[in-house]
Amino acid sequence: MSEISIQSPETHEQVRSRFRKSTQAVMPFHLSGKQSIVDGYDIYPSHSLGSGKIKNGYASLAEWIRGYPMVVIDGYSGVLWDEVQTYLDEAFKKEGIKTGWIRAADYLKHERDVLDLVTPFLGEREAVWGTRTTLELDDFFRIEELKKVREIEGVDCTILIGTGASLSDWNVPVIYLDVPKNEIQFRMRASSVTNLGMHTVDEPAQMYKQSYFVDWVVLNRHKASLSNRITIQGDVQWEQEINWMLWKDLADGLEHLSKTVLRVRPWFEPGAWGGHWMQERIEGLNKDEINYAWSFELIVPENGIVFESDGYLLEVPFDLLMLQNNQNILGKHAGYFGTEFPIRFDFLDTWEGGNLSIQCHPSLGYIRENFGEHITQDETYYILDCKKDAQVYLGFQEGIDPSDFREKLEKSKAEGSAVDIETYVQAHTAHKHDLFLIPNGTVHSAGADNLVLEISATPYIFT
Template identity: 55%
Template sequence: MSIEEPMRKTEQEVMPGLTSKINQPQGYDIYPYFSLGDHQVFNGYSSLCDYIIEQKTVVIDGFVGVYWARLIGAITDKLIAAGFSVNLVESSVYLKSESELENMISPFLGTEDSVWGTKTTLQLSDYFDLSALSDVEKDSSADINIIIGCGASLSNWKAALIYVDLPKNELQHRMSAGSICNLGMNQPHESTEMYKRFYFVDWVVLNAHKKTLINEIDVFVDAQFEEGINWAYGKDIRNGLTKMSSSVFRARPWFAPGAWGGQWMKEHMPQLDRNEVNYAWSFELIVPENGIVFESDGLLLELSFDALMFTQNKNVLGRHAAQFGDEFPIRFDFLDTFDGGNLSIQCHPSLKYIQDEFGENITQDETYYILDCKANATVYLGFQEDINAAEFREALENSNLNNKEIDIEKYVQVHQAKKHDLFLIPNGTVHSAGAENLVLEISATPYIFTFKMYDWVRLDLNGKPRPINIDHAFKNLDFSRKGDRVKQELICKPSVLFEHDDFTCYHLPTHPDHFYDVHRLEFDHVVEVQTENVCHVLMLVEGTAITVESADGHRMTFPFAETFVIPAAAGSYKMTNKGTQRAKVIKAFLK
């Protein structure tokens, strides 16, 4: 269900539906796409209605956050104007009452003041009076029969299936504006509560539902655009996913401001809106929220990244697919503190804690790779040798209660940060990125389980304190990571793995708790790399640009700081340095 008036709260524009409307930059591109070939993406409600007229009966399912009322209005207006009688059934009519849904969902939402819940075990069918939805019949007297909305395919209609997708970044812009609701609700709520419910409940059930449909979908629709839609046939999209799964590609990144956010990305990524106060994060490859964009004849269509994993996880992950299934386990993101502030002093949960408390499969083991920094940049990492846990906790709680600054360096070590340093942050480690850094965070995929202990007595961009989670943190902090042990075990010491001609491969060893490893490939001209049935996530971290050609012949050029993926099934790829200085490429991969 959705609010009638389309709104979004962000300085960023909606992704253009046409490549001709994209201001192509010389450097970093925020709108990467993968070509489907010609005549495979279509534009507009009129062409979709032509398809519906051919079918006579259609099921239109899709994701939460879609402006269903607008979609229904546009389709019915065009069909009626063309002289057709339409029987249209909304699946939302058969949802259980809000009170029933609230009671059903509440066990997964944690306490009211918590930013976390537990990933639900519910299914989408649990939201509906399923027998009533199953009993809905077509109207034989109507020219066109349509059942539409989240869960529409749970009806018994045997008909062509149209699926309406929405990128999760766009969903969150709509959420922040109060223009959409959680699944089954009639009114929006406060953004943090809505996000919690999306993450732990709505997205879980709708992703599982999408997975059951993915190979049966006849038409995919991208509903993010302010005017109109783009769509493609399911068989063409699935062929595109197959090609992508053995080739080189980028996910579509997205960006968000924050309390500690900086100015590096705004200065170096010309397509970003300069009216935004800052950019704190870049979701380079946080695939639960990233999309992938297809192109045909200059038309763009975005799907959520999970469509690739639902259909091609074995090609993408190779020999690790059995372990991780549909989850893409490595994430890349930027933390921008240039001319900004320090991140909160924080830690992340142990594997058992995140599994027991939040229902995740893997935990948030991180590293900080320093992509750029100023001379005075620092990273907070590990405890001082004389740390007293009880005293530290008392200082934190007093600060939180009385809004009082503390001398954090009395308890936590601070380290000078230099370009290309790698700091290791296995779960339970106290840490923070200091100001004047652009951090490439190479991490395991979970991304919202940050237990903040101290946030420098500041407010968020809405003028409110950010949640502090001292109790969660102290159930996970490893106080043995202190003193000299921090420099020995948590600051990476690169070594040459091998070198020949103008190519050197450095090993940047991660912590034993990390299930991924890191290499840095440095070369002047050309280097060829074998995947060995393992997925590689890469970024040019020094140099102007490189061209990457996968074994299937697909070629893409990546400037400095763009993240790209080589699936395991690619077999091999060749990187060519397009600049005059030595190229340095970070490669992260599963151990």
């Protein structure tokens, strides 16, 4: 990890290339009065908590910590722990407070042992799919050694810091730091973070896969077990900044949201087939990005909820709302779906782009048997806008030869050759406000020059 300097501010390009790789700007940590008034689609929708609820800066957090002889700082994957410690230590030194630091990462199992633990859940390296892990966070640690860690003598405050720090079972205040899922991915692409228990940087796609099927599953279980211990929740998606709040105020905010209308923060990604409808019309998106293929509007494992107080913004994962308030959200269905929200909303943008990848979602029996999911992915395409000759591909042609189709697809993957898809899949002319129903097991794709609102029944494993 690169060295940091809080004395010499870096340029935007230096910061972006060092700890995150994305052309889309990070969400601002503070909005002025003018910025907070958005006429139309808001890429940073927030929910007000009233004044005085969200605090800003490492100095203010250090001021709070100084009242305790021992503190635990735990957190999610993607946190830049070296930076957090550096900024807090600078703040403590300015106040003449002597701190002793203990790193939870020093008590992780060896990387090769962690790899042995996680490999069964990752499938083949070339494959997209894995299976949700059954591991727990303490499986990654030399847990008995971690639990023997004690207060450092001769300091004003001992701080145990890092993912899994609260496994020590210290009866002290717990500060929990979070990073939004999209920012974790941007940090993976910049090689500034690694997977849980790993020191070696892998390809971004592999790190995302391991995060999705292992790290995030394990850390969500851990976070759920901490809900009665956390005192402060912090958001560290920015470099050199932190916004934080008391857990009791956050819990009140989540409880309120679980009983009213809410909107999560969307995030946008380019893709091989991506288009330009959103890029041309949505304020705040980078006009220099090659395209935008997706806007993830509401997906539990991917999106976050933004709270606001005095202009300061603090984001928490949408899955935290489900961990804390799933009964209010799902009502009588909470017993079946648990902490998963079984509906997904997103935009697919192929406007002046290409054809979306041809795909097919598994039957209910297959996904239950092979992936242990409750439900499968049934979809609808609602055409928000389209050009005159836009199409939607849906359903096989009569009498196709499955072996021939498979051969053509495998050749296309191996050689990069085009497939005459209409030989195998039906093409339907799209019109604005058309609704296409896509049951599981149905081959489908959005053609070029569409803006699609995709509404899906969605298991944890989704596409």
